Amino acid sequence: MNRILNFRRKLSGEEMMSIESVLGAVMHPVTPRPEFIHSLQERVLATSFPEAEKIEKQAKQNIVMLILSLMGVTIILGVWIRVIVSLLKMIGLNHNSNRRPKRRRIAPAQSAA
């Protein structure tokens, strides 16, 4: 009921100050345990720094990319060489077939003799 009655009632300056003083009394800084602070600092700073990890990770990625690129280039080159060789063979075969010697015809006079 009280809530309903006060539902739309604005907060007066006096009430505001009163609540603020209560909050000020209840909420004040607490001090963490010094052992905790020191041990956490040691643990946090003992972990490997992300920048170094990042560089290392980047280097690994670069090596993998390099190997993959080399493999790709090798495969592409291989395919091209095979294609060129095949083309050359085909051209060679055609050339040979065009240059095949024609059958010599036997002259009729010779055959009669």
Next chain:
Amino acid sequence: MPETHDDLALNRAIKGDREAFGLLYEQYVSRIYNYIYYRIGNIHEAEDLTARVFFRAMRRIADYQNRGLPVSAWLYRIAHNLVANWHRDRGRRPEISLDDGISSTTRPEYPETSMLQNEEQEALLKIIRKLPAERQQLLILKFVEHLSNVEIGQIMGRTEGAVKSLYHRTLLSLRNDMQDRLVEEFNPPVELT
């Protein structure tokens, strides 16, 4: 905008300077601990989450993008996300115990009066922890960290006016919740037989 000590330390830390990260740690560890402690109300969990905040910050600092916000805004954001995950994982809002918190820091002259005060403090903290996360954050930054509305706005990603408005609504909501509690105390529910 001139570079602050924090910015310098941050830039060095981004480049892999361990000592600079140590400076940031020393500067903010207590503040982050306080924030988490008031959000969850348990010393051990607060220590655990504070540690996770700094490990996460350490892991992600190389990817940090400076958008002109203070370093604290970034750290509070990490803490805020971890606390949200913590609440989601547990699905509950734990209560602060009398032996486990603020009350233990003061040594009372009159134990009975102190016990009453502690109960009231505990009740108020319970009410505060039932508020939405952003309102809790605002109260912590204002009353524990004593930050200005501008600084709170930078951390919370709001304008100064929006912070003032949120603060007013938060106090209004707190007043109503406190009145509800008083009504419940003086008019306990009657059991129908």
